[in-house]
Amino acid sequence: MTNVSVSYFSLVLALGLVLVALGLSSKEKLGLTKDIMVAVVRTVLQLVFIGYVLKYIFQLDHxxxxxxxxxxxxxxxxxxxxxxxxxxxxxxxxxxxxxxxxxxxxxxxxxxxxxxxxxxxxxxxxxxxxxxxxxxxxxxxxxxxxxxxxxxxxxxxxxxxxxxxxxxxxxxxxxxxxxxxxxxxxxxxxxxxxxxxxxxxxxxxxxxxxxxxxxxxxxxxxxxxxxxxxxxxxxxxxxxxxxxxxxxxxxxxxxx
Structure with a gap:
């Protein structure tokens, strides 16, 4: 089975993709810049949190x-x-x-x-x-x-x-x-x-x-x-x- 691994450096570079959405929102005056930034922050925080929670639950196996x-x-x-x-x-x-x-x-x-x-x-x-x-x-x-x-x-x-x-x-x-x-x-x-x-x-x-x-x-x-x-x-x-x-x-x- 392939060893799938994403480094923190790769994640930082991938964050650059968000700049595309931010740029389009700004250029077209869509008014979504704040929503996109909030979505990105929430995505990171929520997934990191749930990742550690699931790791604990899987290990507990109750x-x-x-x-x-x-x-x-x-x-x-x-x-x-x-x-x-x-x-x-x-x-x-x-x-x-x-x-x-x-x-x-x-x-x-x-x-x-x-x-x-x-x-x-x-x-x-x-x-x-x-x-x-x-x-x-x-x-x-x-x-x-x-x-x-x-x-x-x-x-x-x-x-x-x-x-x-x-x-x-x-x-x-x-x-x-x-x-x-x-x-x-x-x-x-x-x-x-x-x-x-x-x-x-x-x-x-x-x-x-x-x-x-x-x-x-x-x-x-x-x-x-x-x-x-x-x-x-x-x-x-x-x-x-x-x-x-x-x-x-x-x-x-x-x-x-």
Whole structure:
């Protein structure tokens, strides 16, 4: 296996690539200079911190600590997804339950199938991949749902006035939101290997693993992400649409 090593000097030189982004932001007056610099600092600090934390957890190899770390990942992903919901009546527990269920079910099936083992070095990275992709999908679901409720407010009100329950009045919006949330993952699955070599496959190949062996893991990852994003989007969507109605089954949100 190839010995992959990046020196500190190489990292400093790679930092020069950031200057390209800073230069473009400045030249085109995009106003992103501060955001880019903050992103770079946070990237370094967060990754250094999590690197030492993971090193300790991997050496400890304790199931409870591993589960706790996975829950921290799920909590942070849920918080980010929650913040992306424009609805003022949003509820954090809905985002948390959606990501928790998608992560737990997908991870559980992978462990039962023997695809991964109950080791911190496998459970924690896979949990992160599942939770992060669910977070993105759920965020898309939330934004699409809010836009749809805003644009189709009158149609929803008309359905309610004709006696339709809130689920029936919102069904087309719910379906549209879930489709939007899942579409990026589906598109990625269609083009994997033709347009891109995704993270896990590229990492294994870069580390010297046989490409055919790496492909097996990438296929598993794509199946995993399709499952996680679909489950997370459905759970989040079915929770979220109810937040647009009050206890009297009336549409209740600021369309502006």
């Amino acid at each position: 199931l409870i600590v591993t589960i706790a770390m996975s829950l921290v990942i799920v909590f942070n992903a849920s918080h980010q997804a929650y913040k992306r919901n424009p609805n003022p009546h949003k509820q954090f527990r809905h985002a948390f339950l959606a990501i928790l269920s998608s992560t737990a079910v997908t991870l559980g099936l992978l462990m039962l199938s023997g695809a991964i083992k109950p080791l911190p070095s496998q459970i924690i990275p896979i949990s992160g991949m599942i939770a992060s992709n669910s977070m993105v999908a759920i965020g898309l679901c939330y934004r699409e749902m809010h836009t749809a409720f805003t644009d189709q407010r009158q149609q929803v009100l008309e359905k309610l006035s004709l006696g339709a329950p809130i689920k029936l009045a919102s069904l087309s919006i719910l379906q549209q939101s879930i489709r939007t949330a899942m579409q990026p993952t589906i598109d990625s699955a269609k083009t994997v290997g033709l347009v891109s070599l995704p993270g896990m496959m590229s990492g294994l190949i870069f580390a010297g693993v046989d490409p055919v062996y790496a492909i097996k893991y990438q296929i598993m990852v794509m199946f995993m992400l399709l499952s996680a994003t679909s489950l997370g989007s459905v759970v989040a969507g079915y929770f979220a649409y109810k937040d647009y109605f009050n206890d009297r089954q009336q549409l209740d949100f600021d369309a502006g």
